[in-house]
Amino acid sequence: MSMKKPLSALLAGLLVLAAASAEPKVSKPRSSEVVIVFRVEVKPDVDRDFYSNYASFTSPWVSAALPRGLRKGELPADSLSFVWFEDGASMGTRAYLGPAAGLQMVKVGIPKNRTIDIASLRYFLYDNSYLYFDLPVLRKIVVPEGANYVYIGTFTYTLADEYFRISDITLSDEYDGAQAQVAKVYGESARLLRVNLIKLDPDQDK
Protein backbone atom coordinates (compact mmCIF):
# COMPACT_ATOMS: atom_id res chain seq x y z
CA MET A 1 0.00 0.00 0.00
CA SER A 2 1.67 3.19 -1.08
CA MET A 3 0.64 6.38 0.61
CA LYS A 4 -1.05 8.88 -1.59
CA LYS A 5 -1.66 12.25 -0.06
CA PRO A 6 -3.66 14.86 -1.87
CA LEU A 7 -2.38 18.34 -2.48
CA SER A 8 -4.94 19.65 -0.02
CA ALA A 9 -3.07 17.88 2.78
CA LEU A 10 0.16 19.53 1.70
CA LEU A 11 -1.53 22.92 1.56
CA ALA A 12 -3.09 22.35 4.95
CA GLY A 13 0.37 21.54 6.25
CA LEU A 14 1.73 24.75 4.80
CA LEU A 15 -1.10 26.73 6.35
CA VAL A 16 -0.40 25.16 9.71
CA LEU A 17 3.25 26.07 9.24
CA ALA A 18 2.36 29.65 8.32
CA ALA A 19 0.13 29.90 11.36
CA ALA A 20 2.85 28.42 13.54
CA SER A 21 5.52 30.82 12.36
CA ALA A 22 3.19 33.78 12.82
CA GLU A 23 2.62 32.71 16.43
CA PRO A 24 5.97 32.14 18.14
CA LYS A 25 4.52 31.33 21.57
CA VAL A 26 3.71 27.68 22.12
CA SER A 27 0.65 26.63 24.04
CA LYS A 28 1.07 24.04 26.77
CA PRO A 29 -0.34 20.59 26.05
CA ARG A 30 -3.83 19.96 27.43
CA SER A 31 -4.30 16.93 29.69
CA SER A 32 -5.39 14.96 26.61
CA GLU A 33 -2.22 15.84 24.72
CA VAL A 34 1.40 14.79 24.88
CA VAL A 35 4.55 16.44 23.55
CA ILE A 36 6.91 13.85 22.06
CA VAL A 37 10.51 15.01 22.32
CA PHE A 38 13.40 13.70 20.21
CA ARG A 39 16.22 14.71 17.94
CA VAL A 40 17.32 13.42 14.52
CA GLU A 41 20.81 13.23 13.06
CA VAL A 42 21.76 12.09 9.58
CA LYS A 43 25.31 10.93 8.86
CA PRO A 44 27.47 11.31 6.89
CA ASP A 45 26.66 14.83 5.81
CA VAL A 46 24.65 15.08 2.60
CA ASP A 47 26.45 16.93 -0.20
CA ARG A 48 24.27 19.97 0.39
CA ASP A 49 26.30 22.14 -1.97
CA PHE A 50 25.42 19.81 -4.82
CA TYR A 51 21.77 19.50 -3.83
CA SER A 52 21.47 23.26 -3.40
CA ASN A 53 21.25 23.29 -7.20
CA TYR A 54 17.87 21.62 -6.81
CA ALA A 55 16.74 23.52 -3.72
CA SER A 56 14.37 25.80 -5.56
CA PHE A 57 12.99 23.12 -7.85
CA THR A 58 9.25 23.10 -8.19
CA SER A 59 7.17 21.25 -10.69
CA PRO A 60 6.09 23.39 -13.64
CA TRP A 61 2.62 23.21 -12.10
CA VAL A 62 3.35 24.53 -8.66
CA SER A 63 4.18 28.18 -8.20
CA ALA A 64 7.55 28.86 -6.67
CA ALA A 65 6.78 31.04 -3.69
CA LEU A 66 9.70 31.63 -1.36
CA PRO A 67 9.13 30.20 2.11
CA ARG A 68 8.33 32.81 4.75
CA GLY A 69 11.11 34.92 6.09
CA LEU A 70 13.55 34.17 3.30
CA ARG A 71 15.10 36.73 1.02
CA LYS A 72 15.84 36.01 -2.61
CA GLY A 73 18.97 33.90 -2.91
CA GLU A 74 18.62 32.49 0.59
CA LEU A 75 17.90 28.80 0.90
CA PRO A 76 15.61 27.27 3.48
CA ALA A 77 16.93 24.86 6.12
CA ASP A 78 16.26 21.12 5.87
CA SER A 79 12.97 20.10 7.44
CA LEU A 80 11.21 17.08 8.86
CA SER A 81 7.78 15.59 8.97
CA PHE A 82 6.56 12.94 11.36
CA VAL A 83 4.16 10.09 10.66
CA TRP A 84 2.27 8.51 13.54
CA PHE A 85 -0.76 6.30 14.04
CA GLU A 86 -3.12 5.81 16.89
CA ASP A 87 -2.30 2.23 17.87
CA GLY A 88 -4.05 -0.16 15.52
CA ALA A 89 -5.47 2.54 13.25
CA SER A 90 -5.03 2.11 9.52
CA MET A 91 -4.82 5.82 8.77
CA GLY A 92 -1.80 7.74 9.93
CA THR A 93 -1.26 11.42 10.56
CA ARG A 94 1.61 13.36 9.04
CA ALA A 95 2.77 16.36 10.99
CA TYR A 96 5.13 18.93 9.51
CA LEU A 97 7.79 19.78 12.08
CA GLY A 98 9.81 22.55 10.48
CA PRO A 99 13.62 22.70 10.64
CA ALA A 100 15.32 19.30 11.00
CA ALA A 101 18.13 20.60 13.19
CA GLY A 102 17.68 20.78 16.93
CA LEU A 103 15.23 19.28 19.38
CA GLN A 104 11.83 18.25 18.00
CA MET A 105 8.75 18.72 20.16
CA VAL A 106 5.65 17.26 18.55
CA LYS A 107 2.32 17.75 20.24
CA VAL A 108 -0.24 15.03 19.51
CA GLY A 109 -3.52 13.89 21.06
CA ILE A 110 -3.28 10.92 23.42
CA PRO A 111 -5.27 7.98 22.04
CA LYS A 112 -7.68 6.04 24.30
CA ASN A 113 -5.21 3.22 24.92
CA ARG A 114 -2.42 5.79 25.35
CA THR A 115 -0.39 4.01 22.66
CA ILE A 116 1.16 5.91 19.77
CA ASP A 117 2.76 4.11 16.81
CA ILE A 118 5.59 6.14 15.31
CA ALA A 119 5.97 4.99 11.72
CA SER A 120 8.64 7.19 10.24
CA LEU A 121 10.14 10.58 9.75
CA ARG A 122 10.55 12.21 6.39
CA TYR A 123 13.58 14.40 5.78
CA PHE A 124 13.31 17.22 3.23
CA LEU A 125 16.53 18.72 1.92
CA TYR A 126 16.13 22.50 1.78
CA ASP A 127 12.49 22.08 2.87
CA ASN A 128 11.73 21.05 -0.71
CA SER A 129 8.81 18.67 -1.07
CA TYR A 130 10.55 16.80 -3.93
CA LEU A 131 13.88 16.32 -2.17
CA TYR A 132 12.79 13.89 0.49
CA PHE A 133 13.91 10.61 1.97
CA ASP A 134 12.30 8.53 4.70
CA LEU A 135 13.78 7.64 8.07
CA PRO A 136 12.02 4.60 9.52
CA VAL A 137 11.16 4.47 13.22
CA LEU A 138 8.61 1.62 13.47
CA ARG A 139 8.31 1.82 17.24
CA LYS A 140 5.44 2.49 19.59
CA ILE A 141 5.30 4.32 22.86
CA VAL A 142 2.84 4.08 25.71
CA VAL A 143 2.18 7.45 27.32
CA PRO A 144 2.21 7.03 31.12
CA GLU A 145 -0.83 8.34 33.03
CA GLY A 146 -0.38 12.00 33.86
CA ALA A 147 2.54 12.51 31.49
CA ASN A 148 2.36 15.37 29.02
CA TYR A 149 5.99 15.43 27.90
CA VAL A 150 7.77 12.25 26.85
CA TYR A 151 11.35 11.82 25.74
CA ILE A 152 12.30 9.12 23.24
CA GLY A 153 15.93 9.99 22.43
CA THR A 154 18.23 10.98 19.60
CA PHE A 155 17.98 8.94 16.41
CA THR A 156 21.16 8.78 14.36
CA TYR A 157 20.66 7.50 10.84
CA THR A 158 23.63 6.41 8.76
CA LEU A 159 23.21 6.79 5.02
CA ALA A 160 24.77 4.00 2.99
CA ASP A 161 25.04 5.60 -0.43
CA GLU A 162 24.08 8.36 -2.80
CA TYR A 163 20.58 6.84 -2.98
CA PHE A 164 19.94 7.77 0.67
CA ARG A 165 19.58 4.14 1.67
CA ILE A 166 19.97 3.65 5.42
CA SER A 167 22.57 1.23 6.75
CA ASP A 168 22.30 1.87 10.47
CA ILE A 169 20.08 3.50 13.09
CA THR A 170 21.26 4.16 16.63
CA LEU A 171 19.40 5.62 19.55
CA SER A 172 21.14 7.71 22.17
CA ASP A 173 20.09 9.57 25.28
CA GLU A 174 20.42 13.33 25.62
CA TYR A 175 17.77 13.67 28.28
CA ASP A 176 19.36 16.42 30.37
CA GLY A 177 19.71 18.84 27.49
CA ALA A 178 16.21 17.97 26.27
CA GLN A 179 14.66 18.56 29.71
CA ALA A 180 16.34 21.97 29.90
CA GLN A 181 15.01 22.97 26.48
CA VAL A 182 11.52 21.71 27.20
CA ALA A 183 11.51 23.78 30.40
CA LYS A 184 12.60 26.82 28.40
CA VAL A 185 9.80 26.39 25.87
CA TYR A 186 6.94 25.14 28.06
CA GLY A 187 7.92 26.52 31.43
CA GLU A 188 9.72 25.17 34.49
CA SER A 189 6.75 23.01 35.48
CA ALA A 190 7.08 20.89 32.31
CA ARG A 191 8.44 17.54 33.41
CA LEU A 192 9.95 15.37 30.70
CA LEU A 193 9.51 11.61 31.15
CA ARG A 194 11.68 9.02 29.43
CA VAL A 195 9.60 6.36 27.69
CA ASN A 196 10.67 3.10 26.06
CA LEU A 197 10.37 2.51 22.37
CA ILE A 198 8.64 -0.80 21.71
CA LYS A 199 9.24 -2.56 18.41
CA LEU A 200 6.23 -2.60 16.10
CA ASP A 201 5.31 -5.85 14.43
CA PRO A 202 7.33 -5.66 11.18
CA ASP A 203 4.52 -7.41 9.29
CA GLN A 204 2.09 -4.71 10.25
CA ASP A 205 1.33 -2.84 7.06
CA LYS A 206 2.06 0.81 7.70
Add this chain to the structure above:
Amino acid sequence: MKRTTRFLALGAAILAMAALGQSCMTISAYEGAKPVPKSAYGDPSNSTLIYGSTVLDTGATLAFAKYVPLTVVFMQINPGQKPAILSPGLVGMGKAFYLAPLPVGSSIKAFYQTYSIGRTTYLDSLGIQGRYNIDVKAAKPGLLYLGSLVYTDKDGTAEQDFYPIGTVKELDALKAMLPEFAGTAWEAPIKDRIKELSK
Protein backbone atom coordinates in the same frame (compact mmCIF):
# COMPACT_ATOMS: atom_id res chain seq x y z
CA MET B 1 10.25 2.62 1.76
CA LYS B 2 8.72 4.19 -1.29
CA ARG B 3 6.02 6.70 -0.63
CA THR B 4 4.37 8.76 -3.22
CA THR B 5 2.56 12.00 -3.16
CA ARG B 6 -0.12 12.32 -5.70
CA PHE B 7 -1.92 15.46 -6.42
CA LEU B 8 -4.25 16.83 -8.89
CA ALA B 9 -3.13 19.77 -10.93
CA LEU B 10 -5.28 21.87 -13.19
CA GLY B 11 -4.69 24.49 -15.82
CA ALA B 12 -4.07 25.10 -19.43
CA ALA B 13 -0.47 23.89 -19.31
CA ILE B 14 -1.55 20.50 -18.09
CA LEU B 15 -4.33 20.10 -20.57
CA ALA B 16 -1.85 21.02 -23.27
CA MET B 17 0.62 18.41 -22.02
CA ALA B 18 -2.08 15.77 -21.76
CA ALA B 19 -3.12 16.58 -25.31
CA LEU B 20 0.47 16.23 -26.48
CA GLY B 21 0.83 12.90 -24.72
CA GLN B 22 -2.17 11.55 -26.54
CA SER B 23 -1.48 12.95 -29.98
CA CYS B 24 1.09 11.79 -32.46
CA MET B 25 3.28 14.82 -31.84
CA THR B 26 6.82 14.51 -30.59
CA ILE B 27 8.07 16.23 -27.45
CA SER B 28 11.74 17.01 -27.35
CA ALA B 29 13.97 16.26 -24.38
CA TYR B 30 14.21 19.00 -21.77
CA GLU B 31 16.85 20.09 -19.36
CA GLY B 32 15.17 22.12 -16.64
CA ALA B 33 12.58 24.27 -18.35
CA LYS B 34 14.39 24.40 -21.69
CA PRO B 35 14.24 21.97 -24.61
CA VAL B 36 17.70 20.68 -25.48
CA PRO B 37 18.58 21.67 -29.06
CA LYS B 38 20.08 18.93 -31.24
CA SER B 39 23.20 21.06 -31.64
CA ALA B 40 23.82 20.72 -27.89
CA TYR B 41 23.68 16.92 -27.90
CA GLY B 42 26.83 15.24 -26.59
CA ASP B 43 28.86 13.06 -28.90
CA PRO B 44 28.62 9.21 -29.02
CA SER B 45 32.33 9.14 -28.17
CA ASN B 46 31.93 10.82 -24.77
CA SER B 47 28.25 10.63 -23.86
CA THR B 48 25.43 8.18 -23.36
CA LEU B 49 22.02 8.17 -25.01
CA ILE B 50 19.50 6.63 -22.62
CA TYR B 51 16.18 5.43 -24.03
CA GLY B 52 13.29 3.10 -23.32
CA SER B 53 9.60 3.26 -22.58
CA THR B 54 7.58 3.47 -19.40
CA VAL B 55 4.03 3.08 -18.28
CA LEU B 56 2.51 3.11 -14.85
CA ASP B 57 0.45 0.09 -13.87
CA THR B 58 -2.77 1.71 -12.70
CA GLY B 59 -4.65 -1.50 -12.00
CA ALA B 60 -8.35 -1.03 -11.54
CA THR B 61 -8.42 2.62 -12.55
CA LEU B 62 -8.10 1.48 -16.15
CA ALA B 63 -11.56 0.03 -15.94
CA PHE B 64 -13.32 3.37 -15.93
CA ALA B 65 -11.02 5.87 -17.56
CA LYS B 66 -8.31 6.06 -20.14
CA TYR B 67 -4.86 6.08 -18.63
CA VAL B 68 -2.13 8.01 -20.42
CA PRO B 69 1.44 8.01 -19.14
CA LEU B 70 3.06 11.39 -19.66
CA THR B 71 6.57 11.55 -18.39
CA VAL B 72 9.19 10.49 -15.84
CA VAL B 73 11.49 13.27 -14.70
CA PHE B 74 15.07 12.56 -13.64
CA MET B 75 17.68 14.30 -11.56
CA GLN B 76 21.41 13.97 -12.20
CA ILE B 77 22.83 12.86 -8.82
CA ASN B 78 26.57 12.42 -9.35
CA PRO B 79 28.12 15.45 -7.58
CA GLY B 80 31.09 15.19 -9.95
CA GLN B 81 28.87 16.00 -12.92
CA LYS B 82 26.75 19.00 -13.84
CA PRO B 83 23.46 19.12 -11.90
CA ALA B 84 20.44 18.81 -14.18
CA ILE B 85 16.72 18.10 -14.16
CA LEU B 86 16.04 15.91 -17.17
CA SER B 87 12.68 15.44 -18.84
CA PRO B 88 12.57 12.82 -21.55
CA GLY B 89 11.67 13.43 -25.14
CA LEU B 90 8.58 11.44 -26.12
CA VAL B 91 8.44 9.73 -29.51
CA GLY B 92 6.24 7.17 -31.25
CA MET B 93 2.98 8.67 -29.97
CA GLY B 94 4.48 8.91 -26.50
CA LYS B 95 5.25 5.19 -26.38
CA ALA B 96 9.02 5.57 -26.20
CA PHE B 97 11.32 8.13 -24.64
CA TYR B 98 14.91 9.26 -24.71
CA LEU B 99 17.00 11.64 -22.64
CA ALA B 100 19.24 14.24 -24.23
CA PRO B 101 22.67 12.50 -24.37
CA LEU B 102 24.47 12.78 -21.02
CA PRO B 103 28.20 13.00 -20.28
CA VAL B 104 29.66 9.63 -19.29
CA GLY B 105 29.70 9.41 -15.48
CA SER B 106 26.27 10.98 -15.01
CA SER B 107 23.83 9.14 -12.73
CA ILE B 108 20.11 9.56 -13.14
CA LYS B 109 17.41 9.22 -10.50
CA ALA B 110 13.70 9.25 -11.30
CA PHE B 111 12.09 11.63 -8.82
CA TYR B 112 8.65 12.32 -10.18
CA GLN B 113 6.31 11.10 -12.84
CA THR B 114 3.11 12.33 -14.35
CA TYR B 115 0.18 10.59 -15.95
CA SER B 116 -3.40 11.33 -16.71
CA ILE B 117 -6.55 9.38 -16.11
CA GLY B 118 -9.56 10.78 -17.85
CA ARG B 119 -9.25 14.56 -17.65
CA THR B 120 -7.15 14.58 -14.52
CA THR B 121 -3.38 14.84 -14.57
CA TYR B 122 -1.54 13.33 -11.65
CA LEU B 123 1.95 13.92 -10.36
CA ASP B 124 3.63 11.22 -8.31
CA SER B 125 6.55 12.51 -6.31
CA LEU B 126 8.97 9.60 -5.88
CA GLY B 127 11.51 11.26 -3.61
CA ILE B 128 15.29 10.90 -3.81
CA GLN B 129 15.65 7.73 -1.75
CA GLY B 130 16.29 4.24 -3.07
CA ARG B 131 17.37 3.06 -6.44
CA TYR B 132 14.73 2.14 -8.97
CA ASN B 133 15.48 -0.20 -11.86
CA ILE B 134 15.34 2.92 -14.01
CA ASP B 135 18.03 4.77 -12.02
CA VAL B 136 21.17 4.08 -13.98
CA LYS B 137 24.69 5.36 -14.37
CA ALA B 138 25.91 6.39 -17.79
CA ALA B 139 29.03 4.24 -17.45
CA LYS B 140 29.96 3.86 -21.12
CA PRO B 141 29.62 6.10 -24.14
CA GLY B 142 26.99 5.08 -26.71
CA LEU B 143 23.45 3.75 -26.52
CA LEU B 144 21.90 2.59 -23.24
CA TYR B 145 18.52 0.86 -23.46
CA LEU B 146 16.51 0.85 -20.23
CA GLY B 147 13.85 -1.54 -21.42
CA SER B 148 10.10 -1.26 -21.63
CA LEU B 149 9.38 -0.52 -18.02
CA VAL B 150 6.18 -0.64 -16.00
CA TYR B 151 5.95 1.19 -12.68
CA THR B 152 4.13 -1.31 -10.56
CA ASP B 153 3.81 -3.22 -7.35
CA LYS B 154 4.99 -6.45 -9.00
CA ASP B 155 4.68 -9.03 -6.27
CA GLY B 156 2.03 -7.55 -4.03
CA THR B 157 4.51 -5.96 -1.64
CA ALA B 158 4.40 -2.27 -0.85
CA GLU B 159 7.48 -1.65 -2.99
CA GLN B 160 6.78 -0.05 -6.32
CA ASP B 161 9.47 -0.06 -8.96
CA PHE B 162 9.97 0.12 -12.71
CA TYR B 163 10.06 -3.48 -14.00
CA PRO B 164 11.03 -4.45 -17.56
CA ILE B 165 7.68 -6.08 -18.33
CA GLY B 166 6.29 -3.63 -20.88
CA THR B 167 5.43 -4.36 -24.47
CA VAL B 168 7.33 -1.71 -26.43
CA LYS B 169 10.20 -3.34 -28.33
CA GLU B 170 13.64 -1.77 -28.44
CA LEU B 171 13.48 -1.85 -32.24
CA ASP B 172 10.27 0.20 -32.25
CA ALA B 173 11.69 2.67 -29.76
CA LEU B 174 14.79 3.15 -31.94
CA LYS B 175 12.74 3.59 -35.12
CA ALA B 176 10.60 6.21 -33.39
CA MET B 177 13.70 8.03 -32.13
CA LEU B 178 15.59 7.99 -35.40
CA PRO B 179 13.97 11.10 -36.96
CA GLU B 180 14.87 13.07 -33.82
CA PHE B 181 18.52 12.22 -34.23
CA ALA B 182 18.72 12.55 -38.01
CA GLY B 183 21.69 14.66 -38.99
CA THR B 184 23.41 14.25 -35.62
CA ALA B 185 26.37 12.04 -34.70
CA TRP B 186 23.84 9.62 -33.14
CA GLU B 187 22.17 8.75 -36.42
CA ALA B 188 24.83 6.15 -37.32
CA PRO B 189 24.86 4.24 -34.00
CA ILE B 190 21.05 4.20 -33.92
CA LYS B 191 20.92 2.87 -37.49
CA ASP B 192 23.57 0.26 -36.64
CA ARG B 193 21.54 -0.92 -33.66
CA ILE B 194 18.35 -1.06 -35.76
CA LYS B 195 20.21 -3.19 -38.32
CA GLU B 196 21.50 -5.46 -35.58
CA LEU B 197 18.01 -5.97 -34.11
CA SER B 198 16.39 -6.46 -37.52
CA LYS B 199 18.58 -9.44 -38.37
